[in-house]
Amino acid sequence: MTARMDVLLGAQWGDEGKGKVVDVVAPDYDIIARFQGGPNAGHTLIFDGRKHVLHTIPSGVFREGTVNLVGNGVVIDPVTLVKEIRDLEAAGVDVRKNLLISRRAHLILPTHRALDAASEAEKGVGRIGSTLKGIGPTYMDKTGRNGLRVGDLELTDRMERYQALTRKHERLLALHDRPGAAPEASEEWLTAIETLRTLQLVDSEHYLDQALRQGKRILAEGAQGTLLDIDFGTYPFVTSSNTVSAGACTGLGIAPTRIGKVIGIFKAYCTRVGSGPFPTELSDATGERIRQVGREFGSTTGRARRCGWLDLPALHYAVMINGVTELAMMKADVLSGMSDLRVCTAYRVNGQVTDRMPYDISSTIEPVLEPVEGWGELRADRPIPTGLQHYIGLIEQHVGVPVKLVSLGPDRDQTLLRDKTLVN
Numbered sequence: 001m002t003a004r005m006d007v008l009l010g011a012q013w014g015d016e017g018k019g020k021v022v023d024v025v026a027p028d029y030d031i032i033a034r035f036q037g038g039p040n041a042g043h044t045l046i047f048d049g050r051k052h053v054l055h056t057i058p059s060g061v062f063r064e065g066t067v068n069l070v071g072n073g074v075v076i077d078p079v080t081l082v083k084e085i086r087d088l089e090a091a092g093v094d095v096r097k098n099l100l101i102s103r104r105a106h107l108i109l110p111t112h113r114a115l116d117a118a119s120e121a122e123k124g125v126g127r128i129g130s131t132l133k134g135i136g137p138t139y140m141d142k143t144g145r146n147g148l149r150v151g152d153l154e155l156t157d158r159m160e161r162y163q164a165l166t167r168k169h170e171r172l173l174a175l176h177d178r179p180g181a182a183p184e185a186s187e188e189w190l191t192a193i194e195t196l197r198t199l200q201l202v203d204s205e206h207y208l209d210q211a212l213r214q215g216k217r218i219l220a221e222g223a224q225g226t227l228l229d230i231d232f233g234t235y236p237f238v239t240s241s242n243t244v245s246a247g248a249c250t251g252l253g254i255a256p257t258r259i260g261k262v263i264g265i266f267k268a269y270c271t272r273v274g275s276g277p278f279p280t281e282l283s284d285a286t287g288e289r290i291r292q293v294g295r296e297f298g299s300t301t302g303r304a305r306r307c308g309w310l311d312l313p314a315l316h317y318a319v320m321i322n323g324v325t326e327l328a329m330m331k332a333d334v335l336s337g338m339s340d341l342r343v344c345t346a347y348r349v350n351g352q353v354t355d356r357m358p359y360d361i362s363s364t365i366e367p368v369l370e371p372v373e374g375w376g377e378l379r380a381d382r383p384i385p386t387g388l389q390h391y392i393g394l395i396e397q398h399v400g401v402p403v404k405l406v407s408l409g410p411d412r413d414q415t416l417l418r419d420k421t422l423v424n
């Protein structure tokens, strides 16, 4: 029997702490593979007193011997990638040896970023709150069959292809009444693709197939979160890729029959960055407290994240869509010491109570909040306090899968494994 690929992904609106969990479980895997998104992601890892934020490179990069693959479903900004490599090298990490890039991954051009900015500006108050990294326009070119792929950089006519796409973008930018990307941005991009060409470019679907046949263990690392999925998220306030587990199949070229565990990461509360509906949002001092204690500011854009209570119908939805087999709960420590904790167990939609996520979760839906017992200080060398045990029990009862890991702080060491089968 061949080995299987596990998937780890966000079960909320992103920023759940996926990078930390990947880093904790990475020693169990031979390969960590990103399957969607791009530099809109910011996966934060903290160990040995240092903080690292990864945007494109998978979070296995700090583990000796782990192969890190950027899959075909990812959109790559060469400038960000090269900068990330340089920063890691400066921190003493030998990145290039174990970094593989899919030839089928699409490239973000400077003009994609300009188009992102133009589109957001035109939307005005209805803007998505995009990270402005060029994600939407790049995926539009992919599905529109105009995109430039990493593999194209190996072709002799790569410059012609680049120029043709740039010209098309300039025509679009003129329609938006916006000039194109600054010449220095293009210069920087062209320099970065020369470095990208020196990296290990692979046909990742074949590489991963062979790895599985050899019994290697693969972890697919999701970016953003389920509720930002292009199909199942809170459209149109979503990102442009499939962040759900099915995205790991198309974003890596792995058949659904080869998926093993699906690990869903969620925070003990909810956050959202950018615009869009957020039923349990707290626009008061409690929300501000969570933001300050949880340091809820974007790792990619620095924006303040909106904060609110844990939303169980939304989490249940994420478990269903992704086929989550186990959960990891992050940042339980942020709620320590709070006496007025609440959790959303259902929604009230047009006067009817439902635990189903409706088509439209705009302001017309009202969260049904239940008070829950709080807990005090959490430490990895002490048993889980009763209040937190009850909280976990309530979650498991609602969503029907076990919470196997509880994170008590940003460091690798501040992690409690409730069930050792999460790592094996």
Ligand code: IMP
Binding pocket: 013, 014, 015, 040, 041, 042, 128, 129, 130, 131, 132, 133, 135, 136, 223, 224, 228, 237, 238, 239, 240, 273, 274, 275
């Ligand atoms: P885009 O993918 O940069 O166009 O952003 C679309 C929406 O997804 C915006 O609301 C962003 O704030 C949000 N978003 C994109 N990437 C992330 C992420 O990694 N974490 C959290 N939110 C994200």
